[in-house]
Amino acid sequence: xxxxxxxxxxxxxxxxxxxxxxxxxxxxxxxxxxxxxxxxxxxxxxxxxxxxxxxxxxxxxxxxxxxxxxxxxxxxxxxxxxxxxxxxxxxxxxxxxxxxxxxxxxxxxx
Amino acid sequence: xxxxxxxxxxxxxxxxxxxxxxxxxxxxxxxxxxxxxxxxxxxxxxxxxxxxxxxxxxxxxxxxxxxxxxxxxxxxxxxxxxxxxxxxxxxxxxxxxxxxxxxxxxxxxxxxxx
Numbered sequence: 001x002x003x004x005x006x007x008x009x010x011x012x013x014x015x016x017x018x019x020x021x022x023x024x025x026x027x028x029x030x031x032x033x034x035x036x037x038x039x040x041x042x043x044x045x046x047x048x049x050x051x052x053x054x055x056x057x058x059x060x061x062x063x064x065x066x067x068x069x070x071x072x073x074x075x076x077x078x079x080x081x082x083x084x085x086x087x088x089x090x091x092x093x094x095x096x097x098x099x100x101x102x103x104x105x106x107x108x109x110x
Numbered sequence: 111x112x113x114x115x116x117x118x119x120x121x122x123x124x125x126x127x128x129x130x131x132x133x134x135x136x137x138x139x140x141x142x143x144x145x146x147x148x149x150x151x152x153x154x155x156x157x158x159x160x161x162x163x164x165x166x167x168x169x170x171x172x173x174x175x176x177x178x179x180x181x182x183x184x185x186x187x188x189x190x191x192x193x194x195x196x197x198x199x200x201x202x203x204x205x206x207x208x209x210x211x212x213x214x215x216x217x218x219x220x221x222x223x224x
Contacts, residue, residue, distance in 0.1 A: 031210045038151075043200065043217035051210075087151065091213075097143065097166055098202075098213055100153040 002027045002094050006101035013080055014109050021075040021104045023090030028071050034098065035064050035075050036089040044089065048075070080108045113137070116201050116216040123191055124224055131186045131219045133201030139214070140206045141165070142184035144176060147198040147218070156199075159184050191223045 003026045013019055023033070032051045036044040048057045048064040050073070056065040063076040077084060085108050091098040114135045123129050135142065143166075144156040158166040159178040173189045188195060198218045205211035 032212070034212050036215075041220075044215040046212050046214065049212035089153070091153075093210055093213075095210075097155045097158060098145075099155075102150070102152050 002030075002092060002099045004090060004092055004099050004101035006088075006090055006104050008104060009102065010105040010107075012107040012109065015080060015082060017080050017108075018076070018078050019080055019106070021077070021088050021090075021106070023073040023075070023101055025071045025073075025092045025099075027094070028068050029094070030068065030092040031095055032093045033064075033066055033073050034091050034093070035062075035073075036091065038087045038089060038103070040086075047088075077106075080106075082108050082110045084108050114201055114203055114214050114216040116199075116219050118219060119217065120220050120222075122222045122224065125191055125193060127191050128187070128189045129191060129221070130188070131199055131201075131221075133184045133186070133216060135182055135201075135203040135214070137203055137205070137214060139203035140181050141204045142178065142181070143202045143204075143213070144184065144186050145200040145202060145215075147200060149197070153200070157184075157186075188221075191221075193223050196221055196223045 007022045034049045035047040050057045050066040061078040066073045087103040089103045091100045141160045143158045147153045157176045162178045175187045178184045201216040202213045
């Protein structure tokens with residue numbers, strides 16, 4: 001059974017810092033991995049999608065990497081801003097469904 | 111706007127009632143899903159439909175019955191609501207074909223059972 005773990009559970013940083021969020025999964029037989037952002041009381045916004053054959057994807061200040069063989073992904077956020085404060089969710093697609101981690105709650109202080 | 115839309119956004123109801131949540135997507139996707147986000151914010155799959163056919167039913171009580179009249183709609187009907195059903199329910203969809211495309215989520219329905 002696929003399990004997804006995100007570390008840390010919560011993170012508080014001053015504005016301007018670069019930061020890394022970690023995601024690990026137990027079964028490397030995935031088709032893709034998706035990072036989402038969820039603001040309080042809101043839905044999920046897709047940030048980056050990495051196919052299993054890819055190593056990384058970039059969008060603006062965000063960079064996500066995937067090491068399928070070791071079951072790990074990282075989300076790198078450069079020059080963090082208060083507007084980046086949200087919960088970040090990692091999810092892997094096993095061919096039938098997305099399996100989510102519990103998320104990392106990020107707070108960027110101004 | 112191309113999107114996954116859910117209604118209602120908020121639903122407050124008494125124990126024992128029956129309620130429905132509607133979901134529609136205009137993205138041309140052929141697979142739709144219902145996810146439940148509990149009080150600890152953990153998201154878990156409930157159902158998935160592909161072209162109106164049930165694909166996944168993840169040990170959800172049979173008080174929950176999904177219905178897909180066509181591939182653009184997936185509704186969720188809940189009978190005899192219980193306090194433990196209080197959660198946020200998200201609808202999502204994904205495109206056909208390979209490589210497997212990413213999911214698009216609706217904005218959620220916050221269900222409160224009192």
